[in-house]
Amino acid sequence: MNTKLLALGTMAFDAIETPFGKTGKILGGCATYIGLAASQFKVDCGLVSVVGEDFDEAYISLLKSKGLDLTGVEIIKGEKTFFWSGKYHNDLNTRTTLDTQLNVLTKFKPIVPEHYKDASMILLGNLDPNLQLSVLEQLKQPKLVVMDTMNFWIEGYRGKLDEVIAKVDILSINDEEARQISGTHSLVEAAKIIQNMGPNYVIIKKGEHGALLFHGTQIFCVPGLPLEEVFDPTGAGDSFIGGFIGFLTQNQTYSFEAMKSAMVVGSAMASFTVQQFGTKALESLTVKQLYQRIEAFKALTEFEIEIT
């Protein structure tokens, strides 16, 4: 059974400000969240990313201790790690980017390690579509490719972005991005248009309102788990998709039913992430806690109606 999962994405320093507090430079980046989430499952997960010489050895150790393979993480001597700083507003639904220092990202040429070229599951995290494409071209015959992106690439790299979208099985984006890509307000319409661009499945994330999975005429919805306190939304979407693909990789089934379950697993994962700053919650999360929260999702949505 090939449970190799390859994830492309950033590893970063983040500095985050929310109404509840402020961090210094902490561990961030989409590959980091994806890896930590996926490591909850019985998978052989490798990351493809880049960091600078200033990246903490302790972070490397942390990720390795979770069983993540970092052979594909390049460390560029004399360069600095990608840095992002942002401030969330009072409702936590909107944020302002305070600073972005691309640093090593400008020199990033992702190389897939030899032993991951036959990975069955691929996650192309939110990055320049040229890099996503270059990773795809290095792979043998993945069973499932999931792709994430964001408004920046939709606005400025549309041609290349569409080329990658045409090659993936699942596109995972948020509601505003779905509307931007499709040029339509209705998410049902948007998912149709995107499926016509290539992907068989479209995931539309709606933040605290949950997420939708579209496949042909089928739709599945997982609501956001109502939480007493959301502390820091950073990494919620990456935790979601990391949990989603980690679960699918472990179970090696790719049916719509399996993906529905994976949507709930991803949402449960994200619900932990937002309860603490940065990656803190994922670092200490246990499988038992995760499954308890999945039970909470069941209780939240299950109902019986007798047809009279």
Place this chain on the structure above:
Amino acid sequence: MNTKLLALGTMAFDAIETPFGKTGKILGGCATYIGLAASQFKVDCGLVSVVGEDFDEAYISLLKSKGLDLTGVEIIKGEKTFFWSGKYHNDLNTRTTLDTQLNVLTKFKPIVPEHYKDASMILLGNLDPNLQLSVLEQLKQPKLVVMDTMNFWIEGYRGKLDEVIAKVDILSINDEEARQISGTHSLVEAAKIIQNMGPNYVIIKKGEHGALLFHGTQIFCVPGLPLEEVFDPTGAGDSFIGGFIGFLTQNQTYSFEAMKSAMVVGSAMASFTVQQFGTKALESLTVKQLYQRIEAFKALTEFEIEIT
């Protein structure tokens, strides 16, 4: 079995503009939507409302043909019916009120007909809390009282509003109103605060994102049904609560489990309302269509996860 349901609310003329078109004066008002939704069930539903001499006889006939008892609807001679006109913006989530003519509403003194004083289920639609209280005082011993309200009463009538809230079993409001009443952003916190004000159950409606039911530490969430086109959101909340209470009245059970089912029924009802202008969809809706849509909600939310 007492399946008497009494609903207090407005009957109105609405003029609605959406990105899809524009109506002349059409049938509106919360009691109208509530009555039409509740009439899908085996209930004995009476409305308490007021209209002017200009109210169409055809509308009266329509409501009567649905089995609604209009003994409690006062027709004031020489006066005009309450009129509301609004325009929805492109995303349909926000609207601008173009005109409000209170007309007969300023003279409304609700009188509960003798044969509804022993009603088991009461719905206090969105109106001046003084009128809601006056109806409550005319009743014998209802089993369940549901109350709706809006920002206008929260801002200007807080003392009287709190007095009514203290007397009801279920408060049904939207997310912004929940935050306004409770003074807190978290909906979980808001529902706690509101339960401490009196109601054992709190329903928080989130428009296209669905609705939440809170009871002690239990939470149930029904997502919005993703629709290809939302045509006119007017009356969605009233259709929801009318379907909710109609279903409960028919089944005469008031458990949390029963209310979860009723939440789905209400959401299904509202999903029809928004697909046509005004009350059009509810007027022609059949029980069979309703239950088919409830099945769609089941398909939308059901999942299985094997705990490994």
